[in-house]
Amino acid sequence: MISITGLRKSFGDHEVLRGIDLEVAAREVVCVIGPSGSGKSTLLRCINRLEEPTAGRVVVDGVEVTGPGVDLDKVRTSMGMVFQQFNLFPHKTALGNVTLALRTVLGMDSGAADARGRQMLEVVGMAGKADAYPARLSGGQQQRVAIARALAMEPKVMLFDEATSALDPELVGEVLGVMRKLAEQGMTMVVVTHEMGFAREVADRVVFMDDGLVVEQGPPAALLGSPREARTRSFLAKVL
Amino acid sequence: MLPELITEGAKNTLVFTFFSFLGGLAIGLLVALMRLSRRRSLRWPAAVFTDLLRGLPALLTIIFIGFGIPIATGWQFPFPKYFPGCLALSLVAGAYMAETIRAGIEGVPRGQMEAARSLGMPYPVAMRRVVLPQAFRLMVPPLTNELVLLFKDTSLLAVLGTLAGGKEITKFARDFANARSNSSALVAGGIAYLVITLPLIRLVAQLESRTRGAR
Numbered sequence: 050m051i052s053i054t055g056l057r058k059s060f061g062d063h064e065v066l067r068g069i070d071l072e073v074a075a076r077e078v079v080c081v082i083g084p085s086g087s088g089k090s091t092l093l094r095c096i097n098r099l100e101e102p103t104a105g106r107v108v109v110d111g112v113e114v115t116g117p118g119v120d121l122d123k124v125r126t127s128m129g130m131v132f133q134q135f136n137l138f139p140h141k142t143a144l145g146n147v148t149l150a151l152r153t154v155l156g157m158d159s160g161a162a163d164a165r166g167r168q169m170l171e172v173v174g175m176a177g178k179a180d181a182y183p184a185r186l187s188g189g190q191q192q193r194v195a196i197a198r199a200l201a202m203e204p205k206v207m208l209f210d211e212a213t214s215a216l217d218p219e220l221v222g223e224v225l226g227v228m229r230k231l232a233e234q235g236m237t238m239v240v241v242t243h244e245m246g247f248a249r250e251v252a253d254r255v256v257f258m259d260d261g262l263v264v265e266q267g268p269p270a271a272l273l274g275s276p277r278e279a280r281t282r283s284f285l286a287k288v289l
Numbered sequence: 290m291l292p293e294l295i296t297e298g299a300k301n302t303l304v305f306t307f308f309s310f311l312g313g314l315a316i317g318l319l320v321a322l323m324r325l326s327r328r329r330s331l332r333w334p335a336a337v338f339t340d341l342l343r344g345l346p347a348l349l350t351i352i353f354i355g356f357g358i359p360i361a362t363g364w365q366f367p368f369p370k371y372f373p374g375c376l377a378l379s380l381v382a383g384a385y386m387a388e389t390i391r392a393g394i395e396g397v398p399r400g401q402m403e404a405a406r407s408l409g410m411p412y413p414v415a416m417r418r419v420v421l422p423q424a425f426r427l428m429v430p431p432l433t434n435e436l437v438l439l440f441k442d443t444s445l446l447a448v449l450g451t452l453a454g455g456k457e458i459t460k461f462a463r464d465f466a467n468a469r470s471n472s473s474a475l476v477a478g479g480i481a482y483l484v485i486t487l488p489l490i491r492l493v494a495q496l497e498s499r500t501r502g503a504r
């Protein structure tokens with residue numbers, strides 16, 4: 050579903066991704082872990098080209114995202130992204146957040162967009178807050194609306210960038226619950242996270258990144274339980 | 290004297306202010322978007338425009354548009370009573386508003402544009418539906434302030450306003466005072482400005498404290 054080869058990204062003369070190769074199969078859940086600054090966000094942002102890769106190829110669902118003349122807006126509708134800071138549109142209600150792209154990108158009329166929007170809010174347990182503005186919602190509720198907003202486009206892939214890192218601890222569970230449900234329904238997911246419990250229970254595979262490289266990857270039990278690389282061990286010793 | 294000061298002078302001042310503000314907004318938005326563009330070929334003309342028009346005295350710009358262009362080209366503006374004045378003030382106001390609008394757009398967190406783009410919205414759609422509505426809220430106090438400045442700057446058009454029925458307040462009051470050797474028209478003109486500007490100045494102060502409170 051996602052195929053990344055030789056991906057490099059530099060900001061000025063600082064090389065942040067130094068040759069990443071990564072395959073994600075359809076219906077697979079891959080958790081990406083690693084120290085802060087190791088390039089996890091940049092990797093995700095190169096997949097939907099919010100960052101412009103310096104070199105390398107990204108193919109998603111058969112479309113070469115990094116190819117010349119690609120219709121970026123079109124391929125982005127096949128990838129949902131969830132941000133650490135939610136990034137809900139503050140001037141739109143929860144429902145308005147979900148329906149804006151349905152109307153402006155998919156060209157749905159407002160009746161159809163509202164119907165799908167409410168259905169998506171239902172999926173994340175936010176149907177009761179459809180008319181609330183983001184400022185009136187808790188962080189966990191905002192993030193669930195953001196997930197609904199991304200899901201409404203019926204993406205093939207979901208990218209999560211530390212979706213729970215900005216949340217108060219008591220709100221983390223509700224968001225992880227939604228993500229777990231998505232995984233069980235067979236969504237292809239790349240999840241950058243510090244939640245080792247989630248990675249252990251939900252991921253099909255865990256990828257450890259450090260300093261712009263994939264250091265080690267494998268099934269969660271193996272990678273988290275008996276890592277081969279010293280760098281992985283020392284990272285896990287700090288976070289577990 | 291007072292009736293014409295209102296029906297001609299104040300009316301024309303408001304007409305100049307209204308059209309120049311709209312023109313300034315349109316020019317300002319265009320120039321701001323050009324300055325934020327990734328393309329250098331759009332950025333530098335916009336930067337030259339804002340620097341030039343903010344660097345020149347507004348009075349010179351007005352004289353240049355009102356007299357310089359017709360003299361140099363032999364071309365007469367359509368609607369000569371209003372068009373040259375509105376054009377000159379729109380250009381000056383546009384240069385200042387471009388900076389205000391740019392600051393407003395830059396005041397919207399980057400994540401807003403990114404979230405919109407990640408949903409597949411093209412840049413112009415994301416700008417219009419997501420970023421500009423939020424930027425506009427940040428821009429209301431400074432734009433209202435620029436409205437006050439623009440309202441007062443219409444008095445500079447006194448150098449142009451020689452056509453019948455086309456005088457704004459300052460020109461009207463000055464001609465009246467000259468003709469009658471009586472300066473009370475100038476006082477009346479001043480009062481006419483203050484009637485509009487003082488409430489607006491209070492409004493700006495209120496808007497500013499409210500935006501600060503909302504942060």
Ligand SMILES: Nc1ncnc2c1ncn2[C@@H]1O[C@H](COP(=O)(O)OP(=O)(O)O)[C@@H](O)[C@H]1O
Nearest residue numbers: 060063065083084085086087088089090091092
């Ligand atoms: N827009 C940018 N400009 C310059 N440097 C950046 C930019 N974005 C990220 N970086 C740098 O790239 C490195 C990796 O960042 P990031 O991908 O956010 O890491 P992670 O998500 O693993 O914490 C960091 O050193 C960061 O400072």
Ligand SMILES: [Mg+2]
Nearest residue numbers: 089090091211
């Ligand atoms: Mg990050």
